[in-house]
Amino acid sequence: MKNFADMLLSREAFSEIVMGNTAVVRAMIEAKTRVVTSYPGSPTPEIASAIAGIKPEDRPFYFEFSTNEKVATEVAYGASVNGHLSTVFFKSVGLNVAADTFVQLGLMNLIGGMVVILGDDPGANSSQNEQDNRHLARLSYTPIFEPADPQEVYHYYLAAARLSQQLHIPVILRLTTHVCHAKQKVSFAAWQPVPIDRTPAFDVNNGPYMPLTSLVFPMKRRALNNLHQVAEMNDKDQLNRLIDNKNRRQGIITFGLPFLSLLDTLAESGGKPDILKLAMIYPLPNQLITDFLTSHEEVLILEELDDIMESEIKRLAFERQIRVKIHGKTDIESWVGEYTADKVAGLLAGVWPEMAAKPQPATAFSVSVPPRPAQMCPGCGHRSAFHAVKQALKETDIKVADIGCHTLGFMPPYNMGQLLMCMGASTGIGAGMSLFNDSRRVVCFLGDSTFFHAGIPGIINALFNKHNITLILMENGTTAMTGHQDHAASGRNFNQETERIPVRSVLEGLGVKNIFEVDTYQQQKLTDMVKEAVAIEGFAVVIAKHACMLKLMREQRRKESFQAKMVSIDQKTCNKAHVCVSAFACPTFVMHEDGTVDVNPDLCIGDGSCLQTCPAKAIQRPENR
Amino acid sequence: MKPFNIYLCGVGGQGIGLISEIILRAADRAGLKAIGVDTHGLAQRGGIVSSHIRIGESVHSPLVSKRKADLVISLERHEAVRAASEYLTEKGSLVYYNTSWQPLPVRLKKAQEISVQQVADFCEKCEYKLFEVYQKDLPDPRMQNIALLAAICRNNLVAGLATSHYEQAMGDLMSGRMLDANLQLFNRLVSN
Numbered sequence: 162m163k164n165f166a167d168m169l170l171s172r173e174a175f176s177e178i179v180m181g182n183t184a185v186v187r188a189m190i191e192a193k194t195r196v197v198t199s200y201p202g203s204p205t206p207e208i209a210s211a212i213a214g215i216k217p218e219d220r221p222f223y224f225e226f227s228t229n230e231k232v233a234t235e236v237a238y239g240a241s242v243n244g245h246l247s248t249v250f251f252k253s254v255g256l257n258v259a260a261d262t263f264v265q266l267g268l269m270n271l272i273g274g275m276v277v278i279l280g281d282d283p284g285a286n287s288s289q290n291e292q293d294n295r296h297l298a299r300l301s302y303t304p305i306f307e308p309a310d311p312q313e314v315y316h317y318y319l320a321a322a323r324l325s326q327q328l329h330i331p332v333i334l335r336l337t338t339h340v341c342h343a344k345q346k347v348s349f350a351a352w353q354p355v356p357i358d359r360t361p362a363f364d365v366n367n368g369p370y371m372p373l374t375s376l377v378f379p380m381k382r383r384a385l386n387n388l389h390q391v392a393e394m395n396d397k398d399q400l401n402r403l404i405d406n407k408n409r410r411q412g413i414i415t416f417g418l419p420f421l422s423l424l425d426t427l428a429e430s431g432g433k434p435d436i437l438k439l440a441m442i443y444p445l446p447n448q449l450i451t452d453f454l455t456s457h458e459e460v461l462i463l464e465e466l467d468d469i470m471e472s473e474i475k476r477l478a479f480e481r482q483i484r485v486k487i488h489g490k491t492d493i494e495s496w497v498g499e500y501t502a503d504k505v506a507g508l509l510a511g512v513w514p515e516m517a518a519k520p521q522p523a524t525a526f527s528v529s530v531p532p533r534p535a536q537m538c539p540g541c542g543h544r545s546a547f548h549a550v551k552q553a554l555k556e557t558d559i560k561v562a563d564i565g566c567h568t569l570g571f572m573p574p575y576n577m578g579q580l581l582m583c584m585g586a587s588t589g590i591g592a593g594m595s596l597f598n599d600s601r602r603v604v605c606f607l608g609d610s611t612f613f614h615a616g617i618p619g620i621i622n623a624l625f626n627k628h629n630i631t632l633i634l635m636e637n638g639t640t641a642m643t644g645h646q647d648h649a650a651s652g653r654n655f656n657q658e659t660e661r662i663p664v665r666s667v668l669e670g671l672g673v674k675n676i677f678e679v680d681t682y683q684q685q686k687l688t689d690m691v692k693e694a695v696a697i698e699g700f701a702v703v704i705a706k707h708a709c710m711l712k713l714m715r716e717q718r719r720k721e722s723f724q725a726k727m728v729s730i731d732q733k734t735c736n737k738a739h740v741c742v743s744a745f746a747c748p749t750f751v752m753h754e755d756g757t758v759d760v761n762p763d764l765c766i767g768d769g770s771c772l773q774t775c776p777a778k779a780i781q782r783p784e785n786r
Numbered sequence: 787m788k789p790f791n792i793y794l795c796g797v798g799g800q801g802i803g804l805i806s807e808i809i810l811r812a813a814d815r816a817g818l819k820a821i822g823v824d825t826h827g828l829a830q831r832g833g834i835v836s837s838h839i840r841i842g843e844s845v846h847s848p849l850v851s852k853r854k855a856d857l858v859i860s861l862e863r864h865e866a867v868r869a870a871s872e873y874l875t876e877k878g879s880l881v882y883y884n885t886s887w888q889p890l891p892v893r894l895k896k897a898q899e900i901s902v903q904q905v906a907d908f909c910e911k912c913e914y915k916l917f918e919v920y921q922k923d924l925p926d927p928r929m930q931n932i933a934l935l936a937a938i939c940r941n942n943l944v945a946g947l948a949t950s951h952y953e954q955a956m957g958d959l960m961s962g963r964m965l966d967a968n969l970q971l972f973n974r975l976v977s978n
Contacts, residue, residue, distance in 0.1 A: 162961035178814055180823075203826055286825065310821075310848075343848040344810060345821040421847035428844050502851045521853030521875065526911035528904055530868040531897035533797065533889040536832030566831060574894065642831070742893050748832055751886075752893045763885055763927040764799075 166214035170221075176348040181314040181341045182207035184349075185278065185334070188318035190221055191352050194248050195273070196240035197224045198233035200614065201643035202252030203287035204341040205280035209655070210644070217656050221354055226646050226655050229584075229614040230255035234262045234277070241273040242370065244362030246322060250278035254583060256294050258615065266331040267302040267387075268380040270367045274325035276318065277303070278334045283465045284499035286338050289564070289583060291498075293466035298333050298443050302384040304391045305333040305443040306400075307417045308340060312347045317440060320400060330387050335442075337465070339499070340418055392444035400440030401449060406433040411513055412457035414450065414474065416442050419465050419500035425518075426506040432516030434461075445473055454478055454485045461488040461512055465500040488512045534572055539749045540714070540768035542681040542707025543567045543635055547575040548745050548774065549684040550604070550633060550705070553691035558602045559594050563587040563616075565608035566642045566709075567635040574746050578606065585615030592619070592628035602695045603630045609664055610640035610648040617667070623700045624671060631694045636664055636706035645712045668702055675701035682707060682770050714766050726767025726783040730758055734779035745774040762786070789842035791850040792944065793873040796861030797887045798835050804959065805859070805931040806837035809938070811955035812947050813841050823848035834865060841944070857943055861931060862887050864900045867908055879943055880909055881917035883934045885927075917941055921975065925967065932968050936975030949976055 168177055169187050179187075185208060189197060199209055212224050223240075227233035230251040237247035249259075256263060256279060266275065282288040298305045304324065306317040314336065321332040369376045395401070411434040415423055420438045427433070437453045439446070454460055454474070462471040471489035478485060490496060495508060502518070509517035537544045547570040554560070562568050562578030563586065571578030580590060587605035595603045607616050612634060623630055640646040647653045649662040668676055675697050677690040687705055694701040717723050728749075735758060742750035742758050749771075751759040767783030774780075792809065796802040803824055813820035822839040838850045855873040858880045860866035866882035874880060884902060891897035902918070909916035921933040938944060939952050956969060 162965065163958045178811060207826070339823050339847075339849060342826055343821065343823045344807075345848070346814060346819075418847065422849075424846040425851070428846070501849050502847055518851075521851075523853075524871055524874075524912045526908060527871055528867050528900065528908045529897075530864055530871070530900060531889045531891040533832075533834050533864065533868075535798070536890065538799070538831060569831065573890070739895075743895070746890070746893060748887065748890075748893070750893060751888055752895060754899075761887065763930075764887065 165211070166216070166219075169211065169215060170219060170352075171349075172352055174349060174351045176346050178344055178346050179311060180207060180344045181308070181311040181336060183211040184311040184315040184347045185318050186211040187349050188315045188322075189248060191350060192319055192322035193221070193246060193355060194276070194322065195222050195245035195357060196237060196247040197222050198227050198236045198247070198249045200227055200230045200233050200251050200255060201640050201646040202255050202280065203643060204282060204336070204338040205250050205252055205278065206643045206646065207341070208250055208278070209646070213655070221357070224655055228649060230259040231262050234259040237275055238262065238266060238269070238271070241271040241275040242269065242363055242367070243273065244358065244360065245273040246275070246326060247273060248276045248278060251280065253279065253281045253288055253292055253294055254290065256297055258584065260297065263297070264301040265372060267384040268372050268377070269370060271325065271329045271331060272362060272367050274322060274329065275331045276321045276325055276334055277331055278336060280341055281335060281337050283337050289581065291466060293469065294335065295443060295469050296467070299469070302388045303331050303333050304388070304441060305335050306440055307335045307442045308440075309417050309420050310340065310343055311345050313440075314340060315347055315349065316400065320440070324391070324394075328387050328390065330384075337418055337499075388444050391441075392447060395441045395444060395446035396448045398441055398446065401446060402438040403453075404436040404438065406435050408433055408435045409456065410458045411435070411516070412437065412453055412460045413463055414439070414453065414460060414470070415463035416440070417465065419463050419505060422500050422502040422505040423463060425502040426509060427516065429518035430516050432509075432513070434513070434516060442470065445470065445477075447477060450474060450477060451481055451483065454483045457485060459486040459488060463500070463505065463508070467496060535569055536748050537566060537569050538711045539747055539764050540710035540766045540770060541566070542637055542705075542710065543570060544745065544747060545684050545707065545770050546633070546635060546681040546687060546705040547577045549681065549687040550577060550691050551575055552688045553695065554602070554604060557600070558604060558695070559591070561587040561591045561594070561603065561605040563605070563607045563611055565611055565635065566637075567606055567608055570606070574744050585611050585619060588616065588619030588623050588630065588632055591630040592623055592626070595629045604695065605630055605632050607632060607634055609634065609636040609638065609650055610646075612664055613649045613662075620668070620673075621671060624673065627699060629699055631691070631697075632700070632702045633691070634664060634702055634704045636704055637709040639709050639712055641709045641712065645709065665704060673700065673702055675699070676704065677702070678704040678706065680707055681705045684773055710766065710768060725786045727762060727765035727786055728760055728767060728769060728771060728783045729781045730760060731779045731781055732757065734777050736777040736779070738776050740774050740776060741771050741780060745771055747771055789840055789845045790857075790945065791855045792839040792841070792857045792859060793850045793855035793869055794837040794839070794859040795865045795869040796835055797865065798832050800835075800861040801928055801931040802835050802837055802861060805861075805935050806839065807959055808935060808952060808955045809944065810839050811958050812951040813839070813944070815951040815954045816946050816948065818946055819843055819845070821845060821848045834868070836869070857881070859934065859938065861885075861934065863902070863905060864889055867900055867905055870908070870912075870914060874914055877913060877915075879915040879917065881919065881934065881937055881941070881943060883930045884918050884920040885930060917943070924971075929968065929971055932971050933975055936972050939972075940976050940978070
């Protein structure tokens with residue numbers, strides 16, 4: 162087996178098939194990055210998986226999962242003003258959480274340098290929106306590099322780190338989902354380790370670092386000056402590519418993954434426009450773009466999501482009075498979704514039809530396949546919780562969801578979740594819905610990692626302002642959805658054992674009077690507790706806990722002594738009430754056309770949480786396979 | 787060389803990541819340029835997971851376009867039809883492992899399960915080559931992906947990839963008992 166961790170630390174140059182998220186770790190090592198921080202969120206958590214493969218004592222940098230993206234940004238900032246090159250990474254919407262700190266970074270003299278890696282998600286593959294974070298980069302005067310594939314991820318991180326260290330400014334490396342996860346053979350350079358300089362280099366004379374009153378203006382002028390300088394540097398940046406097909410009529414300006422989609426559709430259509438592919442996409446290389454505009458009759462701006470580059474280029478053409486026809490976004494659909502080769506072909510067809518690859522017609526014959534929504538895993542404690550909570554609530558009660566695996570409770574047959582916003586928002590939203598409301602109880606769900614991330618302020622607010630809501634804390638001991646990262650109540654951080662901060666102790670410390678706590682597999686007890694909790698006037702919390710069974714089963718299977726188990730159904734006793742398959746709805750149960758129910762041996766983990774759901778007691782105790 | 791596009795799919799938890807990475811690395815071992823991408827995140831919890839592999843000198847984006855896959859590999863019966871309808875090109879090949887993980891609407895009696903016959907009829911009418919794989923004596927259901935891989939190798943569904951390339955790729959990604967068990971199964975099924 163290849164040792165990928167050893168490879169990442171190789172002194173010699175090498176090439177290997179890796180995903181973008183792994184390539185960036187080698188770049189961090191080569192760039193001599195010293196402090197790396199994050200909060201887990203797709204599409205970036207595999208960066209941490211690659212780091213985790215390297216033994217803590219061998220890592221040439223410090224890494225932590227912080228409690229949220231804002232704290233992670235602050236830790237990286239602190240390290241940078243102390244002289245260390247730092248990096249923070251998180252998902253698209255993580256930048257909203259980090260924003261209060263992030264927008265200030267451009268004002269600061271970051272003497273060590275700092276790279277902010279954003280995992281944007283065009284296509285909303287695993288996010289609650291597909292926000293274009295280039296807007297926030299503009300807001301904070303922060304340059305952005307955007308790679309198209311893993312090889313570029315590696316090169317652009319190095320370029321971002323160099324620029325950041327040269328001008329002492331933050332620089333963004335903007336990745337998108339299928340750049341993070343794309344796999345290709347990447348060539349890496351040699352690496353010579355250098356001992357870490359342990360001198361705390363912080364000096365107020367490098368500042369000011371206090372953006373207050375009149376000090377704000379010189380700091381803002383410095384940020385704008387830097388931005389201006391970066392734009393001029395971008396004109397000469399060798400990473401920008403011009404594909405000159407000697408086509409003086411049609412030119413295309415693009416960047417990132419849409420560039421590759423464009424090449425695919427052109428390879429099929431045989432179209433040969435000139436292409437200017439940018440590496441640094443903010444601030445734009447004004448002269449380079451001016452030259453491109455003036456040398457073409459028509460230019461298409463091919464950019465995913467919002468029309469940021471298009472607006473800037475149109476402004477540039479207007480100011481410099483360049484006679485060129487600029488094609489940009491035409492309709493709402495050009496603002497929506499990922500720019501795959503199919504999407505790009507569709508857009509090209511509307512501008513220069515001869516350049517677009519023909520879409521394939523649908524198959525002549527089709528079969529209707531039932532949709533497959535995501536599901537909670539077999540044995541998931543959340544399933545038992547939702548099944549039990551549902552028995553305790555009225556149809557008219559309001560159920561506020563939050564982010565995590567438990568978000569999936571919104572789906573049938575549970576329908577436990579009617580509104581969703583973002584991390585930790587459920588208690589705040591619930592509080593608002595409880596006002597002028599005497600008839601519909603408000604129940605909010607919240608996960609344990611989210612509790613620490615952004616959940617606590619909403620809880621304190623509910624106490625402080627005496628809101629009448631019930632919080633159900635879905636505690637599974639881990640950050641499950643993003644790949645089982647430890648959190649403050651796990652008893653481990655990324656690097657070592659640590660004192661647990663139990664969710665219950667925090668609630669008690671805050672003065673929550675009504676706390677119920679039960680393992681979710683005790684479904685009747687949980688139902689009773691929720692009934693009791695919602696009857697309380699004021700704020701009550703039910704801690705509905707059960708270890709993440711996906712994580713637990715993976716750990717169990719690794720043990721020599723592991724014995725696989727599964728339940729079975731006594732067909733003579735089964736009265737076809739179908740509670741197991743249709744109400745409890747564990748994916749393990751199979752519904753036959755004649756109404757008989759079976760157990761899928763591929764899926765059952767033998768946890769037995771289903772036994773109590775059967776009114777006929779037909780589900781048999783789990784037995785060894 | 788015309789690009790060779792492979793679209794793989796299954797249900798979260800079936801082990802699509804391993805089979806996909808083995809094929810990608812086997813192509814590399816065979817000296818071919820290959821790129822790919824997997825889905826991660828939310829869908830892994832019992833939803834549809836997919837993986838794209840593109841082989842050839844002139845491939846750019848790692849994503850396979852709709853109805854341009856030369857080969858669709860599915861670890862599950864429903865997903866086999868869904869993926870073939872959406873991704874398989876004319877005269878393409880579908881290879882799938884014949885197990886059914888019923889989607890929620892089937893378990894709620896709101897939709898019909900896709901049958902083996904429906905898959906066969908669909909492929910016949912669309913003129914797709916069909917390879918149905920099932921192995922009844924698997925030591926562990928999580929080895930269905932290796933049974934499928936063996937069928938892909940045995941039927942030479944990815945041109946230019948020899949048995950040794952698949953074996954080397956498996957050796958890159960696994961070790962110890964896991965490698966031994968998977969190699970043993972793979973070799974037994976390839977030589978059958």
